Amino acid sequence: MKRRVIIAAALAVSCAALAFAAGTDENGAADDSGTITLRIMRQFVGGMDPATEPGVQVINEVTGYETVWELLPAESPMDKLNLLLAAGDEYDFIYISNSNSAVVADYATRGVLTDLTDKLGDYPNLAKIPDNAWSRYTFDGRTFAVPSTGLPIPQSINFVRQDWLDALGAGEPSTRQELYDLLVAFRDEDPGNNGDRNVPFGMVGPWHPGLASTFGILYPQQLSEGRIYDTRLTEEYRDYLSFLNRLYEEDLLDPDFPVMTSVVFREKVAAGGIGAFSGWVDDAVSLHTAAESEGDMTSRYTALETLDGPDGVKRNFSQAGPHNVGFVPTSSSKADDVLGWLNVFMDDANWKEITIGIEGIDHEVQPDGRTFPILPRFDEIRSRMWALLPVQNGEQYFPLWLTRIRKNPIYFGVYDQMLPQVDPYKVANELAYLPIGENRAQNGRLIEDYIEEESIKFIAGARPISEFSEFVSEVEDLGMNEVISEMQIAWDNR
Amino acid sequence: METQHAVRRPPRRTAALSRTATHRSDQKRFGNGELLLMSLIPFGFVILFQYVPMLGLVIVFQDFDIFQGFRESEWVGFPNFAEVFGDRRFWAVLRNTLVINIYKTIFFFPIPIVLAIVITEIKNRFVQRASQTILYLPHFVSWIVVAGLAFTILGSNGTLNQLRSALGLERVLYLTQPELFRGIIVLTAIWKESGWGSIIFIASIISIDPQLFEAATIDGASRLRRIISITIPSIAPTIVLLLLIRLGYILIWGTEQVLALYNPTVYETGDVIGTYVFRTGLGAQRYSYSATIGFFNSLVGMMMIVTANAITRRFMDRSIW
Structure with a gap:
């Protein structure tokens, strides 16, 4: 008897819990004060907890x-995104x-993204994003x-x-041959007195x-003369690998x-054994931080001027081009609110206040005209603001x-x-804004991984360079030709 | 020493016996109905979480599209299988998987057994406890950290190479030699998991009736003789059980480890099914393709267990069912 009573009570409790859960289904609509609530999802950012991130508060106050905010998981984010869409x-x-933007075309054809075409005209600040970026x-x-x-x-x-x-009393190399000679000197003369640990040159990935x-x-x-080609299948790339x-x-x-x-590489640099490296802007900063955290202030790396190209002209890779991309799922009824929010965000005064704050409180202008953040306040509130920009025009944002x-002396230095050393030589990628076609969306990742x-x-000599032509046909078998011809069609019809 | 051994064991045994007695009287008092009712919970659990998800396996016959779900995705028959089995690299990774796991079965599997025997033979309880704890510890180190340690020891300027250069020997790049990679996998697995793997054997050895050991000692059996004639035969069922379970995982075991330790220069000998699927299937969101390989893994695992079970039943008179 007693047992029956307990079971009945348990049933009653669980039914009540279910009813309660159904009744409190939040839809995140406008609250009493009339403020519009938006649920934002972005890709994972290490070390950021959106629930306590002070930058979110700044954005809410300004806009x-x-x-x-929520973050996609660090592991397999696109699987999670597919599932939630x-x-x-x-x-x-x-x-x-x-790097994941290929999915947008796929999502659009499946009808899970809101068509923004007819709404965009109402939000003039979004026109600050260049046309070729939209065309993608x-x-x-x-x-x-x-x-x-x-x-x-x-x-x-x-x-x-x-x-x-x-x-060594050596000058900075400006050609590949001079760099090579310098590395030989690093190896033979061991200017860092590293003995066995001496590594003249390092890099991560090919x-x-x-x-x-x-x-x-x-x-x-x-x-080349209007024709698109993949540089990794050329004689030049073979020479690069050789x-x-x-x-x-x-x-x-x-x-x-x-x-x-990159983690191990950072340790190696911090340990002081690497003489020169080919890296990326972000590495440069973290590697300096690593070296300095070891207390080794002498191990300062100098950025070399861009090396001469084969024709003697210096050219450097530019990051200008497509950056993040955002969309409104059809499951959201707030497309207009989202565009309204982005429009407010892109207003020049708001953008400035969000990214660098107010003059005299968050930043100050020095006599030479350069603007410097006021620390530590700037770092406490805005250190992760870069991760919270849902839309940006890189050219306008640059200053x-x-x-x-300048918030960090290492970055700044x-x-x-x-x-x-490098800025005067940057050459924009003409093909950067080409839309990503079906073949590239489907096989691009496989092909890139295989090439790498x-x-x-x-x-590393695990495969002889004499097999380069076999490598080319293997990459073509994975569908490279289809990717290229798809890009060519998009380029011709741009 | 031996008397101490004998004095320590019997009370435990009595406790175990009395537990069994209570259990029997419980069964009489409540009858089997309650027990059956209680077993519904684990049964329900297994059906809900093990059998129902198996319906999802239909995607191996589909061109699965996550937005349409498996109800509306297009049925295509066998092209997923054709794609998997027609792939030259699949056969290479299948071979690697089998070779690595056979190595592990031969070289890794016996070590926890030996460790368990050695640990239970230690008579000083403090030393016994301490060595057990020390042996378990590596299990709690993640493979990513182990990979870091391996790099520190085996890297171009790692501990081993520093030793070699001190002895005037040439530097060896251990981590980029395809012929060394499988050995590194087996050795790191031994380092990390042997201690942990010995727990179940230790439990099994402790439950052996101490009277057997006492009788053998009185009859003049040496320690080695007691191990060979009492300990090993007594834990044989556990050994067989674990071996069979291990064979079931032969195509899946160790993916995370390989993923943490390998690099393109050793793919030729080190790339296993799990890592290959990770790179070419899930990374590229080819769900049907990945599921087909998963299905194949399970099928092979099941065949291995059934065959091995039949063999051990036939020749050793021991089996899971």
Whole structure:
């Protein structure tokens, strides 16, 4: 008897719980004060907790909207995104990085994205995003996503230990041959007195336009007389791989190159054993931080001026081009509110207040005209603001961004020294804004992974460079020709 | 020493016996109805979480589209299988998976058994406890950290190479030699999991009736003789059980480990099914393709268990069912 009573009570409780759950289904609509609430989802950012992120508060205060942020998981974010779009979860705006942007075309054809075409005219500030960026997400005349454009900074840069240069009394190399000779001197004379740990040259992964540019390669795909070709299937790329293989065989390139990850690489740099490296802007900063955290202030790296191309002309890879992309799922009923929010965001005064704050409180203008953040307040509130910009025009943002990097003496030192060395030589990628076609969306990732794997093997000598023509046909078998012809059609019809 | 051993064991045994007695009287008092009712919970759990999801396997015969779900995705028959089995690289990774796991079965599997025997033979309780704890610890280190350690030891300027250069030997790039990779996998697995794997054998050895050991000691059996004639035969059912379970996982076991330790220069010997699917299937969101390989893994695993079970039943008179 007693047992029956307990069971009945348990049933009653669970029924009540269910009813309660059904009754409190939140839809995130406007609250009593009339503020509009938007649910934003963005790609994972390490170390950021959106629930406590002070930058979100700044954005809400400046824009007058109540935004609630969530992050996609670090692991397999696109699987999660597929699932939540397929399930019709109620997110109002989702934005992802350019490297995943191929999914937008797919989502648009499946009808899970809101068609924004007829609404955009009502939000004039969005017109600050250049037309070619919009065209990337416009299919049959209908626009389904809000693009961002990247900062116009050169990305791939070669660095060299200034103290090693000084010890040898050597000048900065300006051609590939001079760089090679310098590395030989690093190996033979060991200016860092590292003995067995001496590594003249290091890098992570095989693709470094800062070196490939000396063979005439800047971007994965380039144009020659109106025809698009993939640079990795050319003689020039073979020569690039041969050159790196030679560095590897002659103990100039880090023997651990094939197993190198950016974390391990940072440790190696911090330990002081690497004389020069080909890296990326972001690495440059973290590597300096690593070296300095070891207390080794002498191990300063100098950014080299862009090396000469095969014709003697210097060219550098530019980050300008598509950046993040955001969209409104059809499950959200707030497309107009989202565009309204982005429109307020893109207002010049608001944009400035969000990214660098108010003069005299968050930043100050120094006598030389340069703007500097006021620390520590700036860092406490705005250190992760870069991750919270749902839309941006890189060209317009650039001057404010320069203020932001001055919050950290390492960033500042690196960029201040680096930009003049490489900025004059940047060459925009003409093909950057080509829409991503079906073949590229489907096979692009497989092809890129395969090219990377095999390139590492060629460089480390695990595959002889004489098999380069076989490599070319293997990549073609994976569907490269279809990708290229698809791009060509898009280019011809642009 | 031996008397201490004998004095320590019997009370435990009595406790166990009395537990069984209570259990029997419980059964009489409540009857079987309640027990059956209670077993509905685990049964329901297994059906809901193990059998129902298996319906999703239909996507191996579909061109699965996550937005249409498996109800509306197009049925295509066998092209997913044709794609998997027609792929030259699939056969290479299948071979690697089998070779690595056979190595592990031969070289790794016996070690926890030996460790368990050695640990239970230690008579000093403090040393016994301490060595057990020390042996379990590596299990709690993630593979990512183990990969970092492996790099520190085996890297171009790692501990091992520093030792070699001190001895005037040439540097060896352990992590980029395809012929060394499988050995590294087996060794790191031994380092990390042997201690943890020995727990179940230790439990099994402790439950052996101490009277057997006492009788053998009185009859003059040496320690080695007692191990060979009492310990090993007594834990044989556990060994067989674990071996069979392991064979069921032969195509899946160790993916995370390989993923943490490998690099393109050793794909030729180190790329296993799990890592290959990770790179070419899930990364590229080819769900049907990945599910087909998963289905194949399960099928092979089941065949392995059934065959091995039949063999052990036939020749060793021991089996899971």
